[in-house]
Amino acid sequence: xxxxxxxxxxxxxxxxxxxxxxxxxxxxxxxxxxxxxxxxxxxxxxxxxxxxxxxxxxxxxxxxxxxxxxxxxxxxxxxxxxxxxxxxxxxxxxxxxxxxxxxxxxxxxxxxxxxxxxxxxxxxxxxxxxxxxxxxxxxxxxxxxxxxxxxxxxxxxxxxxxxxxxxxxxxxxxxxxxxxxxxxxxxxxxxxxxxxxxxxxxxxxxxxxxxxxxxxxxxxxxxxxxxxxxxxxxxxxxxxxxxxxxxxxxxxxxxxxxxxxxxxxxxxxxxxxxxxxxxxxxxxxxxxxxxxxxxxxxxxxxxxxxxxxxxxxxxxxxxxxxxxxxxxxxxxxxxxxxxxxxxxxxxxxxxxxxxxxxxxxxxxxxxxxxxxxxxxxxxxxxxxxxxxxxxxxxxxxxxxxxxxxxxxxxxxxxxxxxxxxxxxxxxxxxxxxxxxxxxxxxxxxxxxxxxxxxxxxxxxxxxxxxxxxxxxxxxxxxxxxxxxxxxxxxxxxxxxxxxxxxxxxxxxxxxxxxxxxxxxxxxxxxxxxxxxxxxxxxxxxxx
Numbered sequence: 168x169x170x171x172x173x174x175x176x177x178x179x180x181x182x183x184x185x186x187x188x189x190x191x192x193x194x195x196x197x198x199x200x201x202x203x204x205x206x207x208x209x210x211x212x213x214x215x216x217x218x219x220x221x222x223x224x225x226x227x228x229x230x231x232x233x234x235x236x237x238x239x240x241x242x243x244x245x246x247x248x249x250x251x252x253x254x255x256x257x258x259x260x261x262x263x264x265x266x267x268x269x270x271x272x273x274x275x276x277x278x279x280x281x282x283x284x285x286x287x288x289x290x291x292x293x294x295x296x297x298x299x300x301x302x303x304x305x306x307x308x309x310x311x312x313x314x315x316x317x318x319x320x321x322x323x324x325x326x327x328x329x330x331x332x333x334x335x336x337x338x339x340x341x342x343x344x345x346x347x348x349x350x351x352x353x354x355x356x357x358x359x360x361x362x363x364x365x366x367x368x369x370x371x372x373x374x375x376x377x378x379x380x381x382x383x384x385x386x387x388x389x390x391x392x393x394x395x396x397x398x399x400x401x402x403x404x405x406x407x408x409x410x411x412x413x414x415x416x417x418x419x420x421x422x423x424x425x426x427x428x429x430x431x432x433x434x435x436x437x438x439x440x441x442x443x444x445x446x447x448x449x450x451x452x453x454x455x456x457x458x459x460x461x462x463x464x465x466x467x468x469x470x471x472x473x474x475x476x477x478x479x480x481x482x483x484x485x486x487x488x489x490x491x492x493x494x495x496x497x498x499x500x501x502x503x504x505x506x507x508x509x510x511x512x513x514x515x516x517x518x519x520x521x522x523x524x525x526x527x528x529x530x531x532x533x534x535x536x537x538x539x540x541x542x543x544x545x546x547x548x549x550x551x552x553x554x555x556x557x558x559x560x561x562x563x564x565x566x567x568x569x570x571x572x573x574x575x576x577x578x579x580x581x582x583x584x585x586x587x588x589x590x591x592x593x594x595x596x597x598x599x600x601x602x603x604x605x606x607x608x609x610x611x612x613x614x615x616x617x618x619x620x621x622x623x624x625x626x627x628x629x630x631x632x633x634x635x636x637x638x639x640x641x642x643x644x645x646x647x648x649x650x651x652x653x654x655x656x657x658x659x660x661x662x663x664x665x666x667x668x669x670x671x672x673x674x675x676x677x678x679x680x681x682x683x684x685x686x687x688x689x690x691x692x693x694x695x696x697x698x699x700x701x702x703x704x705x706x707x708x709x710x
Contacts, residue, residue, distance in 0.1 A: 190223070190411045192216055194230045194239070196525070197407065197446055197482050197587070198554065201386035204240045204408035205362050207445075213412025214363040215242030219256055221322055224371050224395040227409055231391045234550075235525035238388035238400065240408035242362035243370075245385040245399070251278075252368030254318050254328040254353035263333050271356075277314040278354035283341040286349065287356070290314040296351035297340055298325035305329055307343050307350065315372060317351045328353030359387070373398050405556050407525075416631040418442055418456040420465070423627060427606035427620075430466045430628035431582055439632025440583040441468030445482060447546070450591050450615035453629055457611045464608035464620070466628035468582035469590075471597075471605035471619070477502075478588035479554040480542050480573035481523070487556045495576075501538035502574035504555075507566045509574070514538040520571035521564055524549040529563050531570065539594065541571045579607070593618050654693040660684055 193212060195204070201215075208215045218224060218241060231239060251259040264285065271278075271287035279288050280297075288294075293311040298321035300306065306325060308317070314328075321328045329352045331337050344350050357368055359377070371389075373396035378384075386402040389395055389409075416439055425433060427441075434441045444450055444467065457465060477488075477495075488509070495502075495511035503512045504521070512518075517535045522545035524530055530549060532541075538552075545552045552573030555561050564570065577588055579597070593616035597603070606622040609615050609629075620626075653659060664682060684692040 189226075190217070191413055192226055192230055193410045193414070194232065195408050195410060195446070196232055196235070196448070196550070197589070198405040198556075199240075199408060200405060201240050201244065201402040201408075205242070208242075208362075208408070208410035208412075211416065212410040212414060214361075214410070215240060216409040216411045217242050217361045217363055217365045218371070219367050219369050221371070223369075224389075227389060228391055228395045230409070231407075232525065235407065236392050237525065238390055238398070238406055240406060241387055241389050241397070242411075243359050243387035243397065244362060244402075246358055246360035248360075249356055249358040250368075251354060252357050253330045254321075254355065254370075255326070255330050256367035256369035257330060258366055258368060259354065263331065263337075265331075265334070265337050276356040278352055279349040280337075280340065280344065280352050281349050282346075283337055285352070285354065288349065290355070292349075294349050294351045295345065296321070297329040297343070299327065299329045300325040305340050305343060307345070309345075312351075314351050314355065315374060318353070321353075371395060371397050405554075415633075417633065418452055419630045419632070420456045420458060421628050421630060422458055422461065424625040425466075425628060426625055427466050427470065427622040427628075430630075431468070434468075434582075434628070434630035434632075438630040440630070441466060442629040442631045443468050443581045443583060443585045443587075444591070445585075445587050445589050447591070449589075450609075453609055454611055454615045456629060457627075461627065462612055464610055464618070464626055466626060467607055467609050467617070469579050469607035469617070470582065470622070472578050472580035474580075475576050475578045476588070477574055478577045480545075480552040480575065480590075481550070481554045482587045482589035487558075489555070489558070489561055500576035502572055503569045504561070504564055504567070504572050505569045507561060507564075509572070510569075511576070512538075512569075514575070518569050518571050520545070521553040522549040523551055523553045523573070529553055529560075531564070531567060536571075538571050538575065539592065542573070543594075545573075591615060591617050655691045660692055 195207065197207075199207060205215050216227060218227065227239075227241070253259060265283065267281075267284035267286055270285060273287055275287040275289050277288055277290035278285050279294055280286075291313050293313055294317070295311060296308050296314075296317035298306050298308060303325075308320065310320075312320060318328050329340060331340065331352060331354075340352070357370070359370070373390065373393060376397060377399045384399040384401040386400055387397050388400045388404070388406065389397050419438055421430070421433065431441050442453060444453060453467065489507075491508035491510055494509060498511050499513035499516070501512055501514035502509050503518060515537050517537055518541075519531065519533050519535055520538075520541035522530045522532055532544070534544075536544060542552050552571065553564070554573050555564070577590070579590070593610065593613060596617060597619045604619045604621040604624075606620055606624075607617050608620050608624075608626060609617050664684070667682060
C-alpha cells in the first residue's frame with residue numbers, strides 16, 4: 168500500500184475521532200418556533216443541532232440550563248422522501264440488501280430477518296433481536312421487544328442494533344438465529360431529515376415516537392430529562408433550541424471614541440455592524456469583550472426608531488393577542504392581565520406580576536412592583552416576565568386581578584434590522600425626558616445595563632463580525648511517509664482537501680470560506696525535508 172494513502176486515511180481518522188474537533192453546540196434560551204429557531208441558528212451559527220451518536224445526545228442534554236426541564240428544538244424535521252436506513256446512522260442506499268422475494272411489500276417501517284432473508288414488519292411487534300458491539304461481533308438477545316425497545320437495549324448494553332453490510336455478515340447473523348423466528352435487525356424506514364441536509368440517520372425516539380396520528384407535528388424536540396429522547400411536535404410551538412457551529416459573529420471592542428453614527432459606519436466598513444444582543448448570555452459576552460481597564464459606557468447597535476411595536480420581554484414579537492375591546496387605548500406602554508383580558512397601563516404603576524420559570528411554568532408574585540422592577544425580579548429569580556402565546560397559556564393565569572405580564576410597547580431597533588426585542592435597560596431607562604438621546608450605550612460595570620444617550624456623544628463601541636481586513640489564514644502541514652511519497656499528485660491533494668473540507672463542514676467551521684493549497688508558480692505544494700544524521704554508513708535518512 169502506498170504510504171501516502173495511509174497518511175490520508177490517518178488524517179481522516181484524526182479529523183473524525185478527535186473530541187476537540189466535534190460539533191460545537193450552543194443552547195439558546197429564547198423561545199421560538201422551529202422555523203424561527205432554524206433562521207436564528209443559520210444567522211448566528213451554522214444550523215439547528217444535528218446529532219450522530221448517543222455521545223452527541225448526552226452533550227446536548229448537558230449544555231441545557233440546569234433549571235430547564237422541558238423540550239428543546241433540534242434540527243430534525245419531517246421530509247418528503249422515505250428511505251431505508253440503519254439504526255447506527257448509515258444510509259442503506261446502494262448498499263447490500265437481502266430482501267425475501269416480494270419484500271418489502273407492506274409499507275411497514277422496521278425489518279426482521281428469517282432464515283437469512285429480510286422482511287418489513289410493523290415496529291410494534293415484539294421480537295427477539297440482534298445487537299452488535301464494536302470489536303465483539305453480533306449477539307442475539309432472547310427477550311421479545313418492540314423494535315424501538317430493542318434499539319434502546321442494544322445502545323445501552325452493546326453498541327446498536329445489528330447493521331449488515333455484506334453477505335458474509337448476513338451469514339454470521341443467520342448462524343446465531345433461532346430457526347423459524349423473525350428477529351429484529353437495525354434496518355428501518357425513515358422520512359425525517361436534518362435541517363443542514365446531513366446524510367446520517369441516527370435517531371433517538373421516545374417510546375411511541377414518531378407518532379403516526381394526524382396533526383402530531385412535523386418538527387422534533389429533545390427531552391432534557393428523558394435521556395435526551397426525541398418526540399415530534401407542532402413546529403409553531405415556542406421553546407428554546409440548540410444550534411451547532413462556531414458563532415459566526417464575534418464581538419469586537421473598539422477602544423476609539425466616536426459618535427454613534429461614526430461607530431456604526433466603522434463597524435459596517437470593517438466588520439458587520441454595531442453589536443446586537445439577544446439574551447443575557449450575549450450581554451455577558453459584550454461586557455467581557457471590553458478591555459479590562461475601561462469602566463465607562465460603550466455604544467451598541469440599538470437606536471430609537473420611528474415605529475412602535477408590542478413585543479415580549481423574552482425577546483419575541485407579539486403574535487397571539489387577548490386585548491379587551493377598545494384596548495390598547497393609550498394609557499401606557501406596558502400591559503396587565505385583568506380578568507383574563509389585556510389592558511395597556513403606565514409602566515410606573517405598582518402591581519403584582521406573573522413570572523415565567525423554564526422549570527415550573529407561570530408563577531404569580533403578589534409583591535407589587537413597577538413593570539421594570541418586576542422584569543428585573545423575574546429575570547433574577549426565574550426566567551423572565553410571562554410571555555403568553557395561546558389561549559391555553561392565558562387560562563393558566565386565570566381571572567386573577569391586575570397582574571403585569573411581559574408585553575410592552577417598544578420603538579427601539581437594531582442597526583442591522585435584527586428583529587428580536589430583548590432589552591436590558593437600567594432602572595429608569597429608557598428615559599422619557601426631553602433630549603435624553605436616541606442611541607444606546609451599555610454599562611461595563613452595572614451588569615451590562617443599557618441607557619439612552621445623545622447620539623453625538625463620543626465613546627468606545629462594540630462591533631460584531633469578522634474583521635474584513637483579515638483575508639486569509641495560512642496553516643503549515645507537515646506529513647511523514649516511508650518509501651515513495653506521492654503527495655504532490657494533484658488527485659491526491661484534491662482528495663486531502665475534500666476530506667478536510669467535509670470534516671470542517673461537520674464541525675461548522677468552514678462557512679463560506681475556501682481552502683486551497685498555497686504554492687508559487689511552478690512549485691510543488693509539498694517539499695521533502697531531508698534530515699541528515701550521523702551513521703557508520705554516512706547515508707541520509709529522508710523524512
